Amino acid sequence: MDSQVEHNFGGFNGRGRPHQDPPIEREMSLTLEEIYNGCTKKMKISRRIMNEDGHTSSIKDKILTLTVFPGWYEGTRITFPKEGDQGPNTIPADIVFVLRDHPHKHFKREGTDLIFTSPVPLGQALLGCIVDVPTLDGRLLHVPITEIIHPNYEKVVPGEGMPLPDNPEKKGDLRIRFNIQFPKKLSSDQKLSIERAFFG
Amino acid sequence: MDSQVEHNFGGFNGRGRPHQDPPIEREMSLTLEEIYNGCTKKMKISRRIMNEDGHTSSIKDKILTLTVFPGWYEGTRITFPKEGDQGPNTIPADIVFVLRDHPHKHFKREGTDLIFTSPVPLGQALLGCIVDVPTLDGRLLHVPITEIIHPNYEKVVPGEGMPLPDNPEKKGDLRIRFNIQFPKKLSSDQKLSIERAFFG
Numbered sequence: 318m319d320s321q322v323e324h325n326f327g328g329f330n331g332r333g334r335p336h337q338d339p340p341i342e343r344e345m346s347l348t349l350e351e352i353y354n355g356c357t358k359k360m361k362i363s364r365r366i367m368n369e370d371g372h373t374s375s376i377k378d379k380i381l382t383l384t385v386f387p388g389w390y391e392g393t394r395i396t397f398p399k400e401g402d403q404g405p406n407t408i409p410a411d412i413v414f415v416l417r418d419h420p421h422k423h424f425k426r427e428g429t430d431l432i433f434t435s436p437v438p439l440g441q442a443l444l445g446c447i448v449d450v451p452t453l454d455g456r457l458l459h460v461p462i463t464e465i466i467h468p469n470y471e472k473v474v475p476g477e478g479m480p481l482p483d484n485p486e487k488k489g490d491l492r493i494r495f496n497i498q499f500p501k502k503l504s505s506d507q508k509l510s511i512e513r514a515f516f517g
Numbered sequence: 518m519d520s521q522v523e524h525n526f527g528g529f530n531g532r533g534r535p536h537q538d539p540p541i542e543r544e545m546s547l548t549l550e551e552i553y554n555g556c557t558k559k560m561k562i563s564r565r566i567m568n569e570d571g572h573t574s575s576i577k578d579k580i581l582t583l584t585v586f587p588g589w590y591e592g593t594r595i596t597f598p599k600e601g602d603q604g605p606n607t608i609p610a611d612i613v614f615v616l617r618d619h620p621h622k623h624f625k626r627e628g629t630d631l632i633f634t635s636p637v638p639l640g641q642a643l644l645g646c647i648v649d650v651p652t653l654d655g656r657l658l659h660v661p662i663t664e665i666i667h668p669n670y671e672k673v674v675p676g677e678g679m680p681l682p683d684n685p686e687k688k689g690d691l692r693i694r695f696n697i698q699f700p701k702k703l704s705s706d707q708k709l710s711i712e713r714a715f716f717g
Contacts, residue, residue, distance in 0.1 A: 440715025443699075444708055467699035468668045499643075499667035500715075508644060510714035514707045515640025515700075 337408035341401055345414045347385060349421045349431075353453035353479060355387040362412065365402035374403065383414060388429065388480035391418050423451065429489025430478045436496045442466035448493055452477065458491075466495050537608035541601055545614045547585060549621045549631075553653035553679060555587040562612065565602035574603065583614060588629065588680035591618050623651065629689030630678045636696045642666035648693055652677065658691075666695050 345358070360381045365374050381397050393416040401410030418426065425432045435448050443465055450458040462472055471492050478489025503511070545558070560581045565574050581597050593616040601610030618626065625632045635648050643665055650658040662672055671692050678689025703711070 438715070440711060443703065443711050444715075465699055465701065465703070468697060497668060499665055501665065503643065503665070503714075507714045510710045511640060511643050514703075514710035514714065515638070515644075 338410040340411040340413045342413045344417050346417045346419045348419045350453050358383040367403045387485040388482040434494045442497045538610040540611040540613045542613045544617050546617045546619045548619045558583045567603045587685040588682040634694045642697045
């Protein structure tokens with residue numbers, strides 16, 4: 318990727334020198350699946366190009382190809398130097414894409430960890446259960462929970478999080494959190510059994 | 518309370534005119550009991566006073582009396598105009614006290630409401646309990662809870678919060694929140710009773 322370094326040599330004072338506009342930023346929303354696996358995005362831009370005569374210009378479409386590597390963090394900036402409009406005595410602006418996470422129906426990420434929140438009925442929270450977690454690469458994890466699930470309980474599954482941007486072979490953790498669903502009402506039989514369970 | 522308004526008349530440019538330093542701010546930490554009931558605080562300050570000759574000065578102690586009205590919010594500022602050091606050609610700075618809540622062992626306030634967080638064993642959360650809440654004016658409230666206490670459950674007791682600063686006769690609400698304490702282990706007998714309660 319080119320980098321643009323501009324030195325302002327004193328005394329010349331910029332008259333007649335080409336200047337560059339500030340970068341043009343665009344947000345690019347990616348699904349967690351796209352970030353997990355890495356992907357290539359083609360982005361069409363319309364830009365003003367100087368014609369060969371050096372005086373007139375015309376609008377042309379151009380395709381920018383953007384390679385997203387696995388695990389890139391939200392906020393990662395990808396710069397295409399000088400892809401803005403051309404003009405006389407102008408250095409075209411850089412075009413910058415800023416990565417955003419598209420909201421996911423199951424997962425949120427925190428750093429390199431994936432957070433999965435599962436509802437669990439109180440009875441299963443106390444007696445144990447198996448949580449099914451669909452992964453971003455299309456597998457289905459069956460995670461058995463044998464400990465008692467209390468409101469702040471978190472089940473950590475190592476290595477099932479997002480790829481590390483520096484080393485996509487390694488992955489963060491999957492962290493399963495729970496919404497414990499309490500009964501709305503209890504029958505007198507239920508109350509009796511609960512009393513027996515907790516008050517002997 | 519005096520208020521200090523200073524106009525800068527153009528052309529004079531301040532030479533020889535008395536100037537005033539920015540206000541001196543001090544945090545004043547009050548207990549929720551002091552704010553609930555209102556209180557008077559005497560604050561000793563040491564300040565430089567000009568002697569009668571108009572040229573020499575000496576340090577003297579002074580007591581500032583601060584009246585806190587019931588329910589005043591955190592961040593309330595009480596200004597004592599011109600109580601800073603005296604000096605030749607100087608208007609003494611204002612002294613400003615800023616109210617802070619001293620952490621309380623039971624309560625936190627949110628606006629005019631008081632928040633009380635109570636631990637409750639899971640069995641009582643399901644079967645009902647009475648919560649004892651010591652008030653800021655020395656009473657003891659017995660609050661019966663007959664609904665099932667789930668993790669986001671909140672019991673509101675109207676009129677047992679902080680006095681409204683504008684009308685201390687009226688009070689906000691007391692809001693009781695719960696830390697539901699789950700058992701760490703369950704015996705097989707307990708598991709059997711829980712299974713009977715939740716899975717019939």
